[in-house]
Amino acid sequence: MADIIKLEEIKKEYGTVVKTEVLHGINLAIEESSFISIVGQSGSGKSTLMNIIGTLDKPSSGEVTISGRKTNKMNKNELAKVRNETIGFIFQFHYLLPEFTAFENVILPYRIKGLKPTKEVVERARELMDIVEISMVRNNLAPNMSGGQQQRTAIARALINNPKIILADEPTGNLDSDTSSKVFNLMRSLNKKYGTTFVIITHDRRIAEETDRIIEIKDGNIVNDITR
Amino acid sequence: MKLAFSIAMRFLSSSKVQTLLIVLGIAIGVSVQVFIGSLIQGLQKDLVDTTIGSSSQVTITSSEEDNRVADWESIISEIDSLDLPTELTALSASADLPVFIDSGNRTLSVLLRGLQFPESNAIYKIDTRLVDGKIPENYREILIGKGLKEDLEVKIGEKITIFTPDRTVETLEVVGIFDLGVASLNRNWLISTIDTAQSVGDLGDAVTSIEMQVSEVFRADENASLISEALRNPSLQVTDWKSQNEDLLSGLNGQSISSIMIQVFVIIAVSLGIASVLAVTVVQKSRQIGILKAMGLRDSTTSFVFLFQGLALGVVGAVVGIAFGLLLIIMFSTFAVGPDGEPILSISLNYGFVMLSAIIAISASTIAAMVPARRSSKLSPVEVIRNG
Numbered sequence: 001m002a003d004i005i006k007l008e009e010i011k012k013e014y015g016t017v018v019k020t021e022v023l024h025g026i027n028l029a030i031e032e033s034s035f036i037s038i039v040g041q042s043g044s045g046k047s048t049l050m051n052i053i054g055t056l057d058k059p060s061s062g063e064v065t066i067s068g069r070k071t072n073k074m075n076k077n078e079l080a081k082v083r084n085e086t087i088g089f090i091f092q093f094h095y096l097l098p099e100f101t102a103f104e105n106v107i108l109p110y111r112i113k114g115l116k117p118t119k120e121v122v123e124r125a126r127e128l129m130d131i132v133e134i135s136m137v138r139n140n141l142a143p144n145m146s147g148g149q150q151q152r153t154a155i156a157r158a159l160i161n162n163p164k165i166i167l168a169d170e171p172t173g174n175l176d177s178d179t180s181s182k183v184f185n186l187m188r189s190l191n192k193k194y195g196t197t198f199v200i201i202t203h204d205r206r207i208a209e210e211t212d213r214i215i216e217i218k219d220g221n222i223v224n225d226i227t228r
Numbered sequence: 229m230k231l232a233f234s235i236a237m238r239f240l241s242s243s244k245v246q247t248l249l250i251v252l253g254i255a256i257g258v259s260v261q262v263f264i265g266s267l268i269q270g271l272q273k274d275l276v277d278t279t280i281g282s283s284s285q286v287t288i289t290s291s292e293e294d295n296r297v298a299d300w301e302s303i304i305s306e307i308d309s310l311d312l313p314t315e316l317t318a319l320s321a322s323a324d325l326p327v328f329i330d331s332g333n334r335t336l337s338v339l340l341r342g343l344q345f346p347e348s349n350a351i352y353k354i355d356t357r358l359v360d361g362k363i364p365e366n367y368r369e370i371l372i373g374k375g376l377k378e379d380l381e382v383k384i385g386e387k388i389t390i391f392t393p394d395r396t397v398e399t400l401e402v403v404g405i406f407d408l409g410v411a412s413l414n415r416n417w418l419i420s421t422i423d424t425a426q427s428v429g430d431l432g433d434a435v436t437s438i439e440m441q442v443s444e445v446f447r448a449d450e451n452a453s454l455i456s457e458a459l460r461n462p463s464l465q466v467t468d469w470k471s472q473n474e475d476l477l478s479g480l481n482g483q484s485i486s487s488i489m490i491q492v493f494v495i496i497a498v499s500l501g502i503a504s505v506l507a508v509t510v511v512q513k514s515r516q517i518g519i520l521k522a523m524g525l526r527d528s529t530t531s532f533v534f535l536f537q538g539l540a541l542g543v544v545g546a547v548v549g550i551a552f553g554l555l556l557i558i559m560f561s562t563f564a565v566g567p568d569g570e571p572i573l574s575i576s577l578n579y580g581f582v583m584l585s586a587i588i589a590i591s592a593s594t595i596a597a598m599v600p601a602r603r604s605s606k607l608s609p610v611e612v613i614r615n616g
Contacts, residue, residue, distance in 0.1 A: 051613065056522055056609050056613065057610045083522065083523065083524040084523060084524020091613060095515065095518075095522075097516050097519065099239060099242040099516070109524065112231065157523075
């Protein structure tokens, strides 16, 4: 299968006076429709890597190719469009907009495109909310939902624009073990159903063990790359 | 754009107390502006009215030694045909001459004013200021002022004798008493028809001045210069009230400037308030802005979220402020009344001015929102996500 994400010689350094390099020339290719995990301890550089893959952050050097398009030379608005249409984000602290209801949060990425939600999109949002089992709280504001419900809303939101890639940063980090496995299984089934590429960043070995490929990062280098 | 607007509205409605306070701030600013502005405009209108409301605002006199304006009827019809910067509300001729009254033990110097009736009523309102008797219609009928009536102890129907500077003696009949509200005029004016004054002063067909009032008093000078050009007669002199009342004008200017100063500082205070509250909102909502940007919201759309907040706050603040301001005006004119039940100060409500205040408040709010809008557009999503 074709590579949907390709990183070449990615370096990232922070600081202007004292420079700290957190990624030392990462090379990585991720196939379409794969379900992989990136593991590593905190401070290993895995979140920085995810921000670079997600075009939220720019590498100090190296090239990022998303879905066949080089992102290095894109301007801010082009990057925003790539993020909106190609990538769905799931964060550890769900990051729903507390001013909006669950349904409105789910539909937000579509509205960011600048389009009025069509019947089909509303239908898709309903379907996704059914799949992640949050239909009963669809009109609740984000703060009036449980942690698990919020995280599942975030998953539905990440999927609304039918992205090719979902980047999940510690998606279960904030949840109890029952809810954790429920959320994980949900992502697994969505990967099978829609063929969406999932990149899950976690420090939880048990979760990583369940994915098809484990990439281990230590001190800004890939130290292990196991495909099962 | 629609998304930016709906996010803006959600942000405002999610922090109700904050929104209410800022709207109240703008509203108080606008109401002060509307109230003070209307009050000062009312004061000025009153002042102008009492000073020049009952006198000629543009006057044509003769620059010749004999003070005669001949052929005045054709001058009037020529002025009538002109397209003037501000419309004339009164146009009439008068023939004036100083005369003396012998009241037995002393001689009074008075001004005999031959007015054109009914045209001159538009200026002097003699018809409504007549306290007794009637308007002179015939030759040798005159009106005298309240003050002069007391001085001379004459009654309606009695005759008084006057003599002119060149010692012609005439006898005139008092047919009415006027009260112009100004003691000196009540003592010094005799009012007759033009014919009477012309005959007494031996003026022939001439008059001594042509008098005008205009609808926009502050543009009287424009009319004066246009009329002067149109007449092209070096023996005529056109003057306007503005050139003869410089003290009053500078007083009015001073008032206007102080009123504008108050309004400018109110606007600055309101704008600073909005800018600082919205700047705090950017910090409060940085998480939301970060996540929206991560999902692909453009920097420019983020700016619009804050501009729309400023705009919405401005619109609501202006509407509430105008309502407050009008309420203040109504209360002021209802409760601050003199012993006669009339309001102490007449407030003039100028809808154009009220609208202007609203537009200024709305634009100031939107401009004040630019600072936070810029800040929000510079916010990087990765910082928000990294710092949780």
